Amino acid sequence: MSLARVFIANRGEIAVRIVAACRAAGLECVVGASQADLDGLAARQADRVVCIGPPPASESYLRVETIVSAALGSGCDAIHPGYGFLAESPRLAAAAREHGLVFVGPTVEAIELAGDKLAARAAAAAAGLPVVEGRELADAADARRFASDHGYPLMLKAAGGGGGRGIKLVREADELEPAYAVAAAEALAAFGDARLYAERFVAAARHVEVQIAADEHGAVVHLGERDCSVQRRYQKLIEEAPAPALSQATRERLRAAAVSLARAIGYSNVGTVEFIVDATTGGFFFLEVNCRIQVEHPVTEAVTGRDLVREQLEIAAGRPLSFAQQDIAFDGHAIEARLTAEDPANSFMPSPGRLTRFAVPALAGLRVDTHCHDGAVIPPYYDSLMAKLIAHGEDREAATALLLQALEGLEVEGVETNRSLLAGVLEHRDFRSAVVTTRWLEQEAIAA
Amino acid sequence: MLSEDDVREILRLIDESPLDELRIETEGFSLHVLRAGASAAEALQRSPVVPAVASASRTAPAGAAPPAAPAPPMREGAVIEAPMLGTFYRAEAPGAKPFVEVGQRVEPDTIVCLIEVMKMMNSVPARAAGTIVEVCAENAALVEYGQPLFVVEAPTG
Numbered sequence: 001m002s003l004a005r006v007f008i009a010n011r012g013e014i015a016v017r018i019v020a021a022c023r024a025a026g027l028e029c030v031v032g033a034s035q036a037d038l039d040g041l042a043a044r045q046a047d048r049v050v051c052i053g054p055p056p057a058s059e060s061y062l063r064v065e066t067i068v069s070a071a072l073g074s075g076c077d078a079i080h081p082g083y084g085f086l087a088e089s090p091r092l093a094a095a096a097r098e099h100g101l102v103f104v105g106p107t108v109e110a111i112e113l114a115g116d117k118l119a120a121r122a123a124a125a126a127a128g129l130p131v132v133e134g135r136e137l138a139d140a141a142d143a144r145r146f147a148s149d150h151g152y153p154l155m156l157k158a159a160g161g162g163g164g165r166g167i168k169l170v171r172e173a174d175e176l177e178p179a180y181a182v183a184a185a186e187a188l189a190a191f192g193d194a195r196l197y198a199e200r201f202v203a204a205a206r207h208v209e210v211q212i213a214a215d216e217h218g219a220v221v222h223l224g225e226r227d228c229s230v231q232r233r234y235q236k237l238i239e240e241a242p243a244p245a246l247s248q249a250t251r252e253r254l255r256a257a258a259v260s261l262a263r264a265i266g267y268s269n270v271g272t273v274e275f276i277v278d279a280t281t282g283g284f285f286f287l288e289v290n291c292r293i294q295v296e297h298p299v300t301e302a303v304t305g306r307d308l309v310r311e312q313l314e315i316a317a318g319r320p321l322s323f324a325q326q327d328i329a330f331d332g333h334a335i336e337a338r339l340t341a342e343d344p345a346n347s348f349m350p351s352p353g354r355l356t357r358f359a360v361p362a363l364a365g366l367r368v369d370t371h372c373h374d375g376a377v378i379p380p381y382y383d384s385l386m387a388k389l390i391a392h393g394e395d396r397e398a399a400t401a402l403l404l405q406a407l408e409g410l411e412v413e414g415v416e417t418n419r420s421l422l423a424g425v426l427e428h429r430d431f432r433s434a435v436v437t438t439r440w441l442e443q444e445a446i447a448a
Numbered sequence: 449m450l451s452e453d454d455v456r457e458i459l460r461l462i463d464e465s466p467l468d469e470l471r472i473e474t475e476g477f478s479l480h481v482l483r484a485g486a487s488a489a490e491a492l493q494r495s496p497v498v499p500a501v502a503s504a505s506r507t508a509p510a511g512a513a514p515p516a517a518p519a520p521p522m523r524e525g526a527v528i529e530a531p532m533l534g535t536f537y538r539a540e541a542p543g544a545k546p547f548v549e550v551g552q553r554v555e556p557d558t559i560v561c562l563i564e565v566m567k568m569m570n571s572v573p574a575r576a577a578g579t580i581v582e583v584c585a586e587n588a589a590l591v592e593y594g595q596p597l598f599v600v601e602a603p604t605g
Contacts, residue, residue, distance in 0.1 A: 053593045073590025
């Protein structure tokens with residue numbers, strides 16, 4: 001089938017990115033914007049903007065029926081969900097399909113499988129991927145049994161969670177019962193599913209994920225891996241490709257594991273298989289599958305020279321992948337920093353407001369994905385991501401230097417940002433020597 | 449969104465736990481449960497996804513649209529706006545008489561049209577008293593949130 005007009009069910013920088021991909025693919029695009037985003041950059045750039053509701057996401061971006069009605073009513077034949085919001089909602093994918101719209105993403109079945117973290121773990125294990133010791137818990141008493149078998153610390157995770165949400169670290173026996181109650185209640189409130197599972201805690205873990213692409217005709221390739229170990233409260237801050245400090249053998253095994261899992265679950269479109277790599281032993285474990293374009297996809301695009309969002313649209317239109325595995329080559333090193341409107345000096349409080357100044361320096365090798373500009377408003381209703389700065393250099397050192405230069409040359413006035421934190425990480429000797437693990441940022445006091 | 453059963457289940461989980469207080473905040477929802485001796489006080493409310501500090505922030509988003517609130521009663525020459533995105537229908541069924549015509553007098557509770565959101569028909573009341581002087585949207589077309597549907601002129605004198 002061929003596509004003509006795509007409905008973009010998202011906002012912010014990713015909506016701008018999808019508009020660009022539609023242009024590259026020769027497709028028209030309609031942006032569904034809440035009242036707060038009607039004057040946003042994506043809305044201005046699209047062929048048409050449709051107001052889908054008031055500012056709160058629960059009354060606009062998270063409404064499946066509204067999104068599908070808006071796509072149908074504006075004559076679109078496909079919905080691109082971006083990331084976040086309804087990107088991994090099997091309900092949106094199913095409703096789109098039911099109304100004859102193409103959902104730019106994998107099948108409903110694959111999204112459901114990936115969304116159920118226990119089912120995904122089982123599928124990964126069945127496909128031969130290593131999974132960290134863990135299992136579903138019946139209740140708090142069962143959690144105690146798991147603890148007595150495997151010891152502390154341990155992780156409690158929501159079966160319906162993912163993306164770093166619904167995770168509790170339990171350090172010792174005294175913490176277990178309250179943590180279990182809170183985790184179960186949070187899981188039910190956030191995901192409508194109170195099921196929890198426990199996993200052994202890997203103390204020194206690196207977060208490494210493999211980008212995959214699969215068409216609807218059975219072809220599956222990987223586009224290398226990314227390291228996203230610089231995290232704060234399980235949210236990624238700095239990502240890079242390729243992953244540093246991995247042996248070539250581990251790198252190859254990770255990539256092969258991701259491809260075999262994608263094949264095993266009949267995955268189509270682009271996606272990511274996340275792993276934790278034990279920094280002490282070098283062993284790795286399956287974490288989860290993300291059925292969407294990732295925030296950090298530009299680092300992979302930088303080193304492979306491929307347009308992943310355009311590829312998503314081509315795959316959704318039923319075309320075969322535009323590249324085979326042997327066509328994927330890796331060039332240099334790319335690092336992305338997420339600039340957010342948060343105040344590191346004030347417990348990372350969100351800092352919404354009007355940008356009286358926003359300018360990024362023009363530097364060779366620097367890409368900036370953003371919806372910000374002079375006069376743009378960062379509304380208080382959504383996440384605080386302002387821009388992604390992606391530096392591509394011949395090696396890690398060059399990319400780091402370029403990214404630091406970009407952060408220094410950035411002009412932002414009107415809101416507080418995490419710029420100083422990003423620069424502090426890039427300058428830190430632990431980042432330079434690539435020994436950062438996922439809990440490093442929280443343990444390491446970096447002056448803001 | 450949570451169902452009543454979900455809330456009961458959350459309360460049960462808390463009840464069986466050693467916790468005295470729990471605060472859960474997710475997109476569009478916040479729950480605060482306090483145990484006070486034998487009786488638990490509970491506060492359940494829907495809330496927009498606005499950080500608690502936003503209102504106190506020195507950099508208030510001047511250009512941002514105000515949060516959604518029930519629309520106030522309309523004034524003279526008022527515009528009836530679409531309360532949701534969907535397909536605009538002037539009549540109950542194809543071929544049926546329109547709910548309202550130009551020149552017709554309406555009261556605040558007079559149904560003026562239907563908006564269909566994926567087979568869900570939503571009745572839209574005028575929320576103003578007066579006379580319909582203009583129909584601004586086309587029957588069976590997509591209307592966006594906030595789009596003008598009718599203009600109502602208040603009765604004179």
